[in-house]
Amino acid sequence: MPTDAGPRQETPPTGIPPEVEGAPFPYMRWAKRYLDPHDPMSLGLSGVGAPTHLDLPHLADAFDPDVHAAFVAAIAARYGMAPENVHRAQGSSSANFIVYQTLARGGRVAAETPAYEALHVTATAVSATLHCFERTRESGWRIDPASLDAATIDGVDLLVVTDLHNPSGKILHPDDLALLVETAERHDAYVLVDEVYLDFDPAKRPSTATKHQRIVATNSLTKCHGFGPLRAGWVLGDPDVIRRIDEQDDIVNPGSPVLPLHAALAYLPHADAELEQTRARAHAACDRVHAWVEATPGASWLRPDAGITGFIDLDVDGTAFATQLVEAHGVRAVPGAFFQRPRGVRVSFLLGDDELTRALDAMTTTLEALRSNG
Numbered sequence: 001m002p003t004d005a006g007p008r009q010e011t012p013p014t015g016i017p018p019e020v021e022g023a024p025f026p027y028m029r030w031a032k033r034y035l036d037p038h039d040p041m042s043l044g045l046s047g048v049g050a051p052t053h054l055d056l057p058h059l060a061d062a063f064d065p066d067v068h069a070a071f072v073a074a075i076a077a078r079y080g081m082a083p084e085n086v087h088r089a090q091g092s093s094s095a096n097f098i099v100y101q102t103l104a105r106g107g108r109v110a111a112e113t114p115a116y117e118a119l120h121v122t123a124t125a126v127s128a129t130l131h132c133f134e135r136t137r138e139s140g141w142r143i144d145p146a147s148l149d150a151a152t153i154d155g156v157d158l159l160v161v162t163d164l165h166n167p168s169g170k171i172l173h174p175d176d177l178a179l180l181v182e183t184a185e186r187h188d189a190y191v192l193v194d195e196v197y198l199d200f201d202p203a204k205r206p207s208t209a210t211k212h213q214r215i216v217a218t219n220s221l222t223k224c225h226g227f228g229p230l231r232a233g234w235v236l237g238d239p240d241v242i243r244r245i246d247e248q249d250d251i252v253n254p255g256s257p258v259l260p261l262h263a264a265l266a267y268l269p270h271a272d273a274e275l276e277q278t279r280a281r282a283h284a285a286c287d288r289v290h291a292w293v294e295a296t297p298g299a300s301w302l303r304p305d306a307g308i309t310g311f312i313d314l315d316v317d318g319t320a321f322a323t324q325l326v327e328a329h330g331v332r333a334v335p336g337a338f339f340q341r342p343r344g345v346r347v348s349f350l351l352g353d354d355e356l357t358r359a360l361d362a363m364t365t366t367l368e369a370l371r372s373n374g
């Protein structure tokens, strides 16, 4: 059984140790720590191994408890932390969920807006109340301090932001991070920074989780690395928080998905070279969208700092625009309503040159048509 419960004990404990008794799912905490698939006399495990006797050689990898620890070590090294700072998760979505579940269940969440919708609905899913603070375009998508005060006036358990910001593609300003940490300290709360777009930043910053013990960061190989189906994600944070997250995770994850972690480990040594190329393509595509925005009446944006997405404000309704764009031209853009900003669309612009030209032309035609209809 892959373990996140620390090194397996050589000498079996007598009785049930206290740290197991106090856990959210005591049996699974105990099983991860004390049941050993290499133990020839265990009456605690099924004993059904991966069927390597079949002619499916790759299945030999499917029963490899050590890959979990190797993945955790590789992520720790990549983001400047130690293995005890890492919790493995199924993508950023489940990483975010387990952070909300652990740190804000039944409490109060203060999250940015505009925001990736999951960061709002997850509050409700863990029976927390949601209070939004603004990132305003006028300030360069920085946090509006007055709205942060208002959102946390009655207390807060978890403050939530993205870096890079989805949907604007802006880097989280260091002073805004400091403001969030200061607010968290005042309320005995934590700051969750969703870093699923962070690796697009050419500055190659370490995770924000390295900066303060109240910061918890989530990430995955989905967005910057294009490996959504691997569901290879993680949480970075203070060891005490990671231990609490590991314990909550016992309820839904008795083990790790071994094959995806093998694939992730094979990929990670190549990650920086791949990123270099993706960043260059994204930068060139962003130049083209920027030129389009500058030349198009009724459209405006703040150019993203990095990455593959940006938010275009329109002087027409974003849902009507997105609907007409797909119906008349087969081009999809995401209605701004999904980001609590209905007069606009979020665009992800990493297309081939010809496709991007056609998509931008379609946006011009659609916007002209909607504007001339009043």
Ligand SMILES: Cc1ncc(COP(=O)(O)O)c(C=O)c1O
Pocket (backbone or CB within 6 Å): 090, 091, 092, 093, 094, 116, 162, 166, 194, 196, 219, 220, 221, 222, 223, 228, 233
């Ligand atoms: C900010 C943010 N977090 C998380 C996710 C989901 O990522 P994953 O596929 O790793 O669950 C997305 C996907 O769009 C996202 O934009």
